Amino acid sequence: MALNDLTPQLRTQMDRVEKWVGFFVVIASLIALGAMSYYAYSTAVRKGWTKKKVPYFTLVSSAEGFKVGDPVMLMGFKAGVITAISPNAPGEYYNVTVQFDIWEPYYGYLWNDSDVRLKSGLLGGKTLEVSKGGQSNMDIKLSATYKEEDGKFYVWQDPSGDEKEGKWSSEPIDKNFMGYMLFCYEATDVMKSANDLVNKVSEGLPGVLSLTNKINELLEESTRLMSSAIGTVKELEPIVHNVQAITSILTNQHGGLGEWAIPPEMNKEIVDTLGSVKGTVQTSETNLVMLSQNLNETLVNLAQITSNLREQVQANSYMLSSISSLVLDLDDLVQGLKRNWLLKGSFSPQTNAPPQSVLRPTLGGKR
Amino acid sequence: MKNIRESLYLACFIFSGLFFIGCSTPAPEPVPYPVHEAELLEATAINVMEAGNWKASEETWGEVARKYALLDRRDRQAIALHNQSYSAYRNGNYESARALASEAASINLQGSEWWKNQILLLQIEQKTSQESRQKRMEELLSLAETSNLEEKETALWVLLQNEYGSGLLREGSADKANAVIHRALEKVNAVDRSTAWALNSNLAETEEALGRYDAALTSWNKLLEEAKELADPELIATALAGQGRCLWGLGRDYEAIMILQRAAKNFQWLGMEKESSELFELIEQYMIKSAVPRESNVMHIDTKTADSEVGQ
Structure with a gap:
């Protein structure tokens, strides 16, 4: 329908609507533009595009866990991002070069004694963490890694060769400058170590179990031996008594049986032999005592294990008490409902009629 | 329609208000645990x-x-x-x-x-101890007289009279017992049905003791129906025993023994061994007297009927 066909009133109305639509479209466009601008700005801030930055690099053994754009941390803050990861030449000692930018003001914290440490994440990722410098007791002169003059950055050059002190670069850094090198301490990967440890434990566990089985067998054997040893000792007891009696008689200096009936040499030999018998018995007794002590320790350990179990049970009692309090709370709720005038009719009324003394009349004279 | 909706809203509002007012009712005093x-x-x-x-x-x-x-x-x-x-x-x-x-x-x-x-x-x-009982009874009757128990605690007075009457009956003073119980029955409205039943049963026993078997049997028949209404197995057994004795007195030996056996069985099932054994002894005496063959009687016991009586 052409606009000319409309009545003047309708045309006036349509004009007004068009104005509002146009206004709405303009406002919406402005809002969208603003939102996009804000998003672009926040992204730029997040990525450090709006900040001054200086380049660094470090050398690591593996690029595993790194990717370009990953944050570089300093004192818990995001201080920069990784800009490039590249493998080194095959003949070089270090395998990988990781380049990263550090934003202002964080590069002010990085001195020539700063270093890089690798932090492993739970999911296998790695984070570079640079350390604050200027506080170590190095032999060389401590200096900031960069200085800014007239909007240009000059890099600190550590002494090399015969030089005793480092110096600032004569020319400001340019876009091709690779960066100041920070030494990387590749600490042992904790997760990897833990995994290795777990693997080793897993591998060793059957051995441990077999060892414990062997210990068990040994203990059983010891117990059996001990019981039989006790029997033997008991059997030996009268013999030892007899030996003691004989030796006392034999060793009785004057008028003793030994001196009287047995020649002195033989007497001495007999005494020595009997003495060694006694010593053997005593040694056996000592071994038995030691064995029993070891068994006792084993029993103590067992008692400790059971006491730990008991603690577990006691800890569970807290859960039981929680359930108990829940029941009590529920009871309170129900008691509260009972008091409500509208709901109390739903609960059966309490019968508080006092009890009566029971008395039945006597039935008949025959009984 | 609008009015209905407004009314509904108003009703909901009022009920919610009342509900919350109800919730704020102070809690009753908690009962101490030992009392509870x-x-x-x-x-x-x-x-x-x-x-x-x-x-x-x-x-x-x-x-x-x-x-x-x-x-x-x-x-x-x-x-x-x-x-x-x-x-x-x-x-x-x-x-x-x-x-x-x-x-x-x-x-x-x-x-x-x-x-x-x-x-x-x-x-x-x-x-x-009958002596102690005698002494106590005299003291209580005297005290009941002086304290006007008949008016103040009529139910208790009726119970006391029942005890007095049954005691007299046991002593063989059936006529005195009859008079006492008759007097107590004048106040039967003051007592519950069980006590009234006991009084009537004692009265029936006095009738028995006085040789008025017809009157006693009528009473026992009535009492048996009442006992069934009260659903009290002990009273049912007692009424059956009374019926049996009256029937024996009336010369209806066979019926008497049948009913007495039912009563004895009922007492037995109720665990009232003494009453049961007394009834069995009575049956034995009656059987000896009437020379009714014991086995034949036992064979005719309608156990189903006896069961149902206790069940009631």
Whole structure:
């Protein structure tokens, strides 16, 4: 329908609507533009595009866990991002070069004694963490890694060769400058170590179990031996008594049986032999005592294990008490409902009629 | 439509307000745990006693009495002691029952509970010492006279008269017993149906003792129907025994023995061994007298009928 066909009133109305639509479209466009601008700005801030930055690099053994754009941390803050990861030449000692930018003001914290440490994440990722410098007791002169003059950055050059002190670069850094090198301490990967440890434990566990089985067998054997040893000792007891009696008689200096009936040499030999018998018995007794002590320790350990179990049970009692309090709370709720005038009719009324003394009349004279 | 909706909104609003006002009702005073415990135990004792488990009842009432003694609730302790005493009496522990009833009486000192204790003591002493019973009865009758018990505590007075009448009947003074019970029955409206039934049954027994078997049989027939209405197996058995005795008195030997056997069986099933054995002895005597072959009679016992009586 052409606009000319409309009545003047309708045309006036349509004009007004068009104005509002146009206004709405303009406002919406402005809002969208603003939102996009804000998003672009926040992204730029997040990525450090709006900040001054200086380049660094470090050398690591593996690029595993790194990717370009990953944050570089300093004192818990995001201080920069990784800009490039590249493998080194095959003949070089270090395998990988990781380049990263550090934003202002964080590069002010990085001195020539700063270093890089690798932090492993739970999911296998790695984070570079640079350390604050200027506080170590190095032999060389401590200096900031960069200085800014007239909007240009000059890099600190550590002494090399015969030089005793480092110096600032004569020319400001340019876009091709690779960066100041920070030494990387590749600490042992904790997760990897833990995994290795777990693997080793897993591998060793059957051995441990077999060892414990062997210990068990040994203990059983010891117990059996001990019981039989006790029997033997008991059997030996009268013999030892007899030996003691004989030796006392034999060793009785004057008028003793030994001196009287047995020649002195033989007497001495007999005494020595009997003495060694006694010593053997005593040694056996000592071994038995030691064995029993070891068994006792084993029993103590067992008692400790059971006491730990008991603690577990006691800890569970807290859960039981929680359930108990829940029941009590529920009871309170129900008691509260009972008091409500509208709901109390739903609960059966309490019968508080006092009890009566029971008395039945006597039935008949025959009984 | 709009009005209806507004009315509904208003009703909801009012109900919500009332609900929340109701919620703010102050909580009742909490019952201390020992009191609550004693009350629970007391309720258990009542249930046990109503179930006729006299052994458990004796023990439970003893525990209730001990708990109330600790709480210094003397009135409830006395009731518990009384009920323990009654349970002991039903268990045949007469000495224990007597001691407990005396203790309850010493707590009550006076009032209706004291009278109940005394009447129970009369019942116990009926089994133990007739002399004590005689003496106590005289004292109580005198006291009832002076304290105008008939007007003040009519139900208790009726019970006392029942005890007096049954005592006289036992002593062989059937006419006196008849008169006493007749007088008590004038106040039958003051007592419950069970007591009224007991009075009527005692009256029927006095009729028996006086040789008025027709009147007694009529009474027993009526009493049997009432006992069935009351659904009290003990009363049913008692009524059957009464019927049997009356029938024997009327010369209807065979019917008498049949009914007496039913009554004896009922007592047996109720665990009332003494009553049962007494009835069996009576049956034996009747059988010897009438020379009715015992086996033939036993063979004709309608056990189904007997079962159904107890079941009622």
